[in-house]
Amino acid sequence: MVLRFPHRWPDWSAYAAAAWSLLYGLAGLYWTLGGAAYPFAKVDEDLTASSFLEPSRAEVVGPFIAATGALGVVTGILMARRRGHGVSRLVLLGLGWLQAVAFTLLIPDYTIIALVAFSPALLIFAFTGVPGDQGGVGDIIYWHRGNLIIIFVGGLLWTLAALAYQRRSRHACVRCGRDDRPAARWTSPEAARRWGKWAVWIAFAATLPYDITRLAWYFGWPLGITEEFLAEMRATPGMLEVGLGLGVASAVGSVLSHGLVARWGEVWPRWVWFKAGRRIHPATAIIPAGVVAVALIPGGRMALQQMPQEGLWGTTGPAMFWILWGLALGAATLAYHLRRRGVCRHCGRGAPAPDLVKAA
Structure with a gap:
């Protein structure tokens, strides 16, 4: 239960x-x-x-x-x-x-x-x-x-x-959302794969400003900030390391989002040795990706509210792109769901039409 x-x-x-x-x-x-x-x-x-x-x-x-x-x-x-x-x-x-x-x-x-x-x-x-x-x-x-x-x-x-x-x-299946009406073309697995790839690339591009600025600060380049501000961060133990960690986490997240359109997002790859070759349950990717996509949007909205001071655009400016990142990641997650949902166990919808099965 x-x-x-x-x-x-x-x-x-x-x-x-x-x-x-x-x-x-x-x-x-x-x-x-x-x-x-x-x-x-x-x-x-x-x-x-x-x-x-x-x-x-x-x-x-x-x-x-x-x-x-x-x-x-x-x-x-x-x-x-x-x-x-x-x-x-x-x-x-x-x-x-x-x-x-x-x-x-x-x-x-x-x-x-x-x-x-x-x-x-x-x-x-x-x-x-x-x-x-x-x-x-x-x-x-x-x-x-x-x-x-x-x-x-x-x-x-x-x-x-x-x-x-x-x-x-609206008398649709509560599990998969499908009803008896013909499905829209954009929801087909083939179409979802095409526009899902675009969404993943947009999400990847939206992370770059944040990743690059935090990496630059760690190596001593005051990109988007003043020399004085960089010196203050250096004087605070662990501050640059935390910024680098956040930049790396952002970069790792953008790489993982590629799994929404790649083979290793459907079957566990070899480097996950204890599950290698097994099918990945869709919820394993959909739930975390969906939550992160939603959480990114208020973070980006906050950055828009806090306009950076002169000479400090690197502090909050890159985070403004989180809104785009969240929307694109949400679209990529939806595309992944549409490709992976298959036949619904609850309502039986999603099975190929009988004439298509005979033709195959």
Whole structure:
């Protein structure tokens, strides 16, 4: 039963989204009534996040959070119980997708993508200490940032809930999304392979500005920054190494995205010796690539908000391309899904037409 739980996401996602809205809505009510730890309050500049809700006052935003949570509970339950026809269906869909977009793309900042990139380093920092002035891992993932992670998770739940309700309410398969109408040409495996390759190359190009600047700083070239700023980074133990690590992580991510259109993205290659030659389950690539694609967009949006100072375009300028990277990686992930989905075990759609089978 535990193994089947993820596979049954269309059945539980709306209830999970409603439960998340209930809990976060209650937190909003708590902050409205003067409760502590309001996550969007003004804090020291070194501990601030970059959400557009920060800084704000609890008595202003708290009621909005509580009301949004209450609306989410009603919306999620109605979706889960398969209510809504005509206009009411469109309203529920609109509310579901609005929350999905707001909680994944609009409210978070670069925290999610930084967490993905830093996850290996955080394990090391937990035992060796954090480079620079930070006192520990808690100084990196503090409450203002942890709250944004919670919101992002809620956004993912609402994305699943809205997608399941959209498919179910138009009488399509909740697992694969196909219905009895003829499939569009762009969704065929052949077409998806063609435009998926373009998406992968765009994603690769979008990473280059960030990768090149961080590599240049490590080797002493102040590309996009001043000599003084580079000297400050050199004076901070581990700072250039962290920047290099992030650049390498970005480059590795762009290389791995090539697997979405390559053979080694479908069958484990020889260098993964314990699984070499075995078929790769599509979810193994789709889930991480999809999450990273979504997480990149708010990070790039944050860079657009924080226009760099004169002579320091290299600090945030390259990250503006993360929006393009996220969109392209999302398109490449969709193309991979369309190529790999095959015959649906749930509805049986996707099998070749009988006349084509005879011709073969």
